[in-house]
Amino acid sequence: MGKKWLTYPYHIWMALFTVIPLALIVFFAFTSPTGEFTLTAMQRVVDPIYLGVFWHSIYLAGLSTILCFLIGYPMAMILVGTKLKYRSMLVLMIVIPMWMNFLLRTYAWMTLLERKGLINIILTSLHLPVVNILYTDYAVVLGMVYNFLPFMILPIYSVLMKMDKNLIEAAEDLGASRWQAFIKITFPLSLPGVYAGILMVFMPAVTTFVISRLLGGGQYTLIGNLIEEQFLAVGDWNFGSALSVFMLVLILLSLGFMSRYEKENEGGMFF
């Protein structure tokens, strides 16, 4: 009890940089530029054109998350199955690209995918047809999967590592095939890692606007672009805040949904 004062800096920090800004955004979302309570800004958010933007952002982020899972899970399994000597090397190779600037990596993809970019030069020299996916949704999804894949692999990997291998041996002793053991034992036990991975990929993917601008060629506005525009170009802080609040609610709902599942599965990394 006597050491309680040690937590005060943390509380002040939280109040200054989390609670107050958040309260201000909520305040703006429900007021008019003159400061009276109004629902105009919130009503504008549910306008079909803005809902379309929301939907497209969620669709692209969702697709990327699924792809990350389909690629990331087997990769995590491979990591766990590798000998210790090589394993840390492999983990390092997944982590190292993340040390480089995110923007730089996305720019690199831009030059790789260009009409006269490296990939197409190689394809042409092999007499294969060129691919023109830069400035399409494919390029955006590719950029998201590339940038966020480590966030899927690592939580799954850490959960799989901690798993008791005796369980699988027991299953096999009792006559289960490897596939059955995987479906009935390994996969259910790895679910907390999967949920954590999904969250860590989906959240940044749904709010990104850099990837969509660079690799999507600014063809489609995503939520991030929309909010940025309201604050910087239009100067409509109320509508910008309303969009942010709507986004926040969506994220909170999905968080709540996830954490419910995680509790049932005896807790994961984050909750």
Next chain:
Amino acid sequence: MNKIVKFLMISALCLVIGVMLVGCGGEKTVQRELKVYNWGDYIDPVVLEDFEKETGIHVVYDTFATNEDMYVKVKSGGSDYDVVIPSDYMIKRMINEGLLEKIDFSKVPNYKNVDAKFKNLPFDSQNEYSVPYMWGTVGIVYNKKMVTDPVDSWSILWNEKYKKQILMLDSPRDSIGITLKMLGYSLNTSDPEQLKQAKEKLIEQKPLVLAYVVDEVKDKMIAGEAAMAVVWSGDAMFIKDKNPDIEYAIPQEGTNLWFDSIVIPKGAKHKAEAEEFINYLARPEVSQKNAEYIGYATPLPKAQAQLAESIQTDLAAYPSDEILKNTEVFDDLAKNIAAYDRVWTEIKAAR
């Protein structure tokens, strides 16, 4: 009430930024000082050094990337700049909001060097607040090897032949503006019907557009990734310099004529030094140095006359008066900015 909240929010932001910048050294009050806020890479560094040597005024120099960034920082009041160089429409907005100080032109005798056609511009019609720094146009750069048709109309941006080879500016004002010009309207229109027509045109164009870009346009055009692009004239000069196949054209329907002008924010602490600096920048030989370094056009005829022959006669940099007759300067949209934003969102959301 709302003002207070806005103030709180901005000061919270400033606090964070301030804490990060605090390490950059304390105040030096002994020396005469001047705080300048300009676009990135938008002055010849030699000019700053020479000014410091000549006057003994210590210049603190910061840069911004967009008018909007600059606006938020100056409006919040935490920055105390003495000289800022924003664009036309933003100057109007700042005048309207009382954010600028009137310049004492008796302290800026070199103002007489500014071309008469660049005085009393619509954004500062009595010319009380601003001195032009650089100016330019918006036009089309095209690759002569890829474009066979004559480029004399904005409508070439709607030509099916160049499907997925057209780059547009990812900027609502410019892209909607040139479309309005093509349709024969003012690029400052507030008529919803005219805006609607422009919107439909741009949605119709969308399948032909390779991408909406801003700075990437330079790399893309130099590398020959696209046949044509809408650009600002200064970028056009840069691209032409790097790739001889590129040409710049200003369509006959007219275009946007833009200015970056020097202003003094309200409450500047070093107004006298600021006016001295403005006067210095309006010297022909100084403006010439800047024009050569930046690649945009100087508003001083005497400076222009000193430039290399090839630049002076380049219509991209210094279009003829005949072309200029057809141009329009951006006005502050004020309340109407929401209508433009809505149109732009609808274009971007269309599929």
